[in-house]
Amino acid sequence: MGSKTACEPLHRLHTALSRIREMDHTTKAWETIDENGALQRAAALPVIPDHKAAPGLYGLTVGIKDVIDVAGMPTKAGSAARANIAPAEIDATVVTRLKNAGAIILGKTKTTEFAYTDPTDTANPANPRHTPGGSSSGSAAAVAAGMADLALGTQTVGSICRPAAYCGVAAFKPSTGSTACHGVVPLSRTFDTVGFLARDMRLAVEAFACCADGVALELKAAPTPWSTLRVGLIADPFYLDCDPDVAAALETGRHALERLGATLTDIKAHIDYEAMREQHRVMMFREAALAHDHLLEQRGLLGPNWRAALERGATLSESDYWDARDSLAEARVRLAAACGPVDVLLLPPTRTTAPEGLHSTGDAGLILPWTVFGGPLAVLPVGTAGNGLPTAVMIAGKPWADLATGLLAANLQSELGHR
Numbered sequence: 001m002g003s004k005t006a007c008e009p010l011h012r013l014h015t016a017l018s019r020i021r022e023m024d025h026t027t028k029a030w031e032t033i034d035e036n037g038a039l040q041r042a043a044a045l046p047v048i049p050d051h052k053a054a055p056g057l058y059g060l061t062v063g064i065k066d067v068i069d070v071a072g073m074p075t076k077a078g079s080a081a082r083a084n085i086a087p088a089e090i091d092a093t094v095v096t097r098l099k100n101a102g103a104i105i106l107g108k109t110k111t112t113e114f115a116y117t118d119p120t121d122t123a124n125p126a127n128p129r130h131t132p133g134g135s136s137s138g139s140a141a142a143v144a145a146g147m148a149d150l151a152l153g154t155q156t157v158g159s160i161c162r163p164a165a166y167c168g169v170a171a172f173k174p175s176t177g178s179t180a181c182h183g184v185v186p187l188s189r190t191f192d193t194v195g196f197l198a199r200d201m202r203l204a205v206e207a208f209a210c211c212a213d214g215v216a217l218e219l220k221a222a223p224t225p226w227s228t229l230r231v232g233l234i235a236d237p238f239y240l241d242c243d244p245d246v247a248a249a250l251e252t253g254r255h256a257l258e259r260l261g262a263t264l265t266d267i268k269a270h271i272d273y274e275a276m277r278e279q280h281r282v283m284m285f286r287e288a289a290l291a292h293d294h295l296l297e298q299r300g301l302l303g304p305n306w307r308a309a310l311e312r313g314a315t316l317s318e319s320d321y322w323d324a325r326d327s328l329a330e331a332r333v334r335l336a337a338a339c340g341p342v343d344v345l346l347l348p349p350t351r352t353t354a355p356e357g358l359h360s361t362g363d364a365g366l367i368l369p370w371t372v373f374g375g376p377l378a379v380l381p382v383g384t385a386g387n388g389l390p391t392a393v394m395i396a397g398k399p400w401a402d403l404a405t406g407l408l409a410a411n412l413q414s415e416l417g418h419r
Contacts, residue, residue: 009042009059012149013104016061020106020147028122029132029141031066032073033107041104056210058102060203063142063151065135066108067115068092068194069183077185078111078120078135080301092183094152094194094211101210106148109138112361114292115154115187118303119361124167126389130354133163134361136197140167143197150207151197156187156284157371158349158364160195161394164379166354166362168390170413171197172204173377174402180213186291188284190325191371201378201413205406212402224343224404226261232342235266238273239366243352245385250348252382253393256415257346264346269338269369276331277368282316282324289313328372335373336398344405345370345396349379353389367394375399378409382416 017035024030038061045059064070067077069088076082095105110120112135122137124130125145132141136153140163143151153160155173164171173195181192194211196204233254242250254264289310295302296310339345348366355362370377376397385391395412397405 008047009045009104010039012059013038013042013061016106016147016149019145023125023145023147026123026128027125027141027145027147028120029109029138029145029147030063031076031078031108031110031138034070034073034105037072038104038106045102045104056101057098057150057207060103060149061106062098062103063106063109063139063148064095065139065151065153066111067154067185068095068152070095070105070108073108075108075185077115078113078118079303079306081295081298088183090183093180093213095183097211098207103150109136109142109151111135112137113303113306114185114288115156115159116288116309117305117361119358121358123358124354124389126168126354130356130389131166131358131360131362133166133354135159136163137361139197140164140169140171143167143169143199149198150203153195153197154184154187155193155195155371156191157280158367160197161349161367161377161379162362162364164197165349165392165394166390168381168392169197169199170201170204170381171195171379172201172208172406172409173371174208174212175376175399176371176374178213178400178402179208179211186287188287189291190283190287191280201380201406201410205403205410208402208406224408229257229262229344229408230342231257231262231264232267232339232345233264234345234347235268236271236273239348241351242348245353245387245391246348246351249382249391249393250346252416253346253380253412256412260412260415265342267338267342269335271331271334271369273365273369276328276372277365279324279327279331280368280372282320283328285309285313286316286321287313289316331369332373335369339398344398344408347394347396349392349394353385353387353391370396373399376402376405378406380409380413380416
């Protein structure tokens with residue numbers, strides 16, 4: 001399963017390192033490359049003549065977003081305030097599980113500061129004048145540029161799905177709480193979720209199955225048959241205001257699902273999306289401040305967006321926090337009711353292709369409601385817009401329907417690729 005074509009770890013690694021030397025002076029996806037450590041690990045993995053017999057993620061190259069601990073490397077979280085932090089002593093839980101599956105950790109990919117919105121210098125491989133999105137900027141760019149088979153990201157708002165859409169790669173953001181966050185620098189513990197970026201959705205789903213916390217997953221489990229699959233299309237005006245290229249990608253996804261035999265239905269969620277966004281910010285800022293308010297003693301080292309988030313979080317009361325939490329709980333109930341008649345949703349992940357300039361990471365407004373909902377999200381590249389930038393669609397599943405949603409998305413990617 002996945003995109004493995006051979007199980008010669010050293011050969012795969014040398015190919016990745018060569019690509020990094022060729023591309024990263026422009027893309028700037030990597031914070032740290034552990035070439036020696038990767039070479040030692042690859043050399044220790046025996047060649048398996050029949051790649052179909054290789055276990056799990058055996059011999060695949062992986063980039064780790066630099067808010068996730070890798071033993072022997074500092075976790076700088078994209079911040080000057082952590083520039084001199086000591087290397088991590090142990091791996092994050094998800095990194096341990098990747099290593100146990102035979103993956104080769106290449107290094108740390110760049111992240112926006114503390115996974116918030118102050119952009120990095122990472123460029124979009126499709127056009128270096130455009131943002132790769134964030135906060136998992138380096139992870140998406142590294143995979144899109146062919147510098148890694150797989151990369152880990154984190155999502156608190158839209159930080160896996162948006163860069164995947166902008167860079168034209170597949171991404172799987174699992175249900176909130178399904179992957180361990182031990183060893184992950186927090187932004188908002190309620191919403192932080194580790195996810196997976198790859199060119200092939202099946203590889204992203206396989207990585208999830210490897211890292212999933214506390215559940216046994218069978219990768220051969222079948223998704224809902226196409227003939228009985230019910231797919232919802234959000235008809236709220238909030239989701240209809242998209243650029244023509246994005247609307248065309250959504251139409252391509254819709255036609256692919258219809259060809260496969262799925263039934264498509266318009267649904268309305270009747271959600272105040274702007275209110276939801278503000279309530280999410282209240283929770284996120286309050287939780288960020290509780291974890292990191294000591295950084296305000298080093299204001300001069302913080303990016304303007306991250307500093308403002310901490311400052312606001314420090315002013316929010318416990319009552320503000322619980323009011324926002326209660327409001328979002330009510331919104332999840334309404335979203336669940338709206339999604340009741342369908343199995344999954346087909347959505348645009350962004351309103352536009354990747355915006356020009358590196359001063360912003362773009363808007364995650366269309367992703368946020370489904371991050372709050374808490375279910376799995378799968379972003380699939382569809383094609384190229386008239387401006388030469390990638391287009392994508394997003395599948396949103398119900399909480400804990402991770403495997404069915406991921407495998408459905410993988411099969412849909414195959415159909416989109418065939419066409």
